Amino acid sequence: MHKVEWSEALQLDYPPMDEVHHAFVDLLAMAQAAPDDALPTAWAEVIEHTVHHFGREDEWMRRTRFAAADNHIMQHKVVLNVLREGLALARAGDLRSVREMAGELAAWFAKHTQTLDAALALHMRSAPAPAASRRTHRVREHAVPRP
Ligand SMILES: [Fe+2]
Numbered sequence: 001m002h003k004v005e006w007s008e009a010l011q012l013d014y015p016p017m018d019e020v021h022h023a024f025v026d027l028l029a030m031a032q033a034a035p036d037d038a039l040p041t042a043w044a045e046v047i048e049h050t051v052h053h054f055g056r057e058d059e060w061m062r063r064t065r066f067a068a069a070d071n072h073i074m075q076h077k078v079v080l081n082v083l084r085e086g087l088a089l090a091r092a093g094d095l096r097s098v099r100e101m102a103g104e105l106a107a108w109f110a111k112h113t114q115t116l117d118a119a120l121a122l123h124m125r126s127a128p129a130p131a132a133s134r135r136t137h138r139v140r141e142h143a144v145p146r147p
């Protein structure tokens with residue numbers, strides 16, 4: 001089984017993404033090390049975190065109109081669906097399939113991080129500030145009384 005572990009190769013130098021990826025690696029490592037009776041709960045925690053992880057990246061891509069968004073968002077959706085199927089298997093007692101899935105997820109994560117996420121991190125490092133903060137700034141400008 002492919003064991004998940006952090007390495008320098010996963011560091012993308014975009015802190016908001018690197019922090020989420022660190023947490024993902026920790027949670028997946030816990031699931032991989034979990035005894036049978038704790039595996040369904042550990043797997044549910046991986047899914048809950050992945051919803052947040054993928055959702056954040058999807059939001060960045062949509063907000064900044066990232067050119068390669070469609071393919072990346074679709075990959076997130078497919079993987080999340082597979083992980084949810086894994087949770088149903090785990091709850092039905094098929095722990096061997098979930099352990100195999102955890103190994104496949106670890107391998108997928110390393111590849112995804114070094115390809116699609118690396119491209120997104122590069123894009124986000126040069127992306128303009130979020131629209132919300134620009135809007136706040138404009139409102140403040142309008143609020144200044146005229147002489
Ligand atoms: Fe990611």
Ligand SMILES: [Fe+2]
Binds near residue numbers: 054057072076112117
């Ligand atoms: Fe991603």
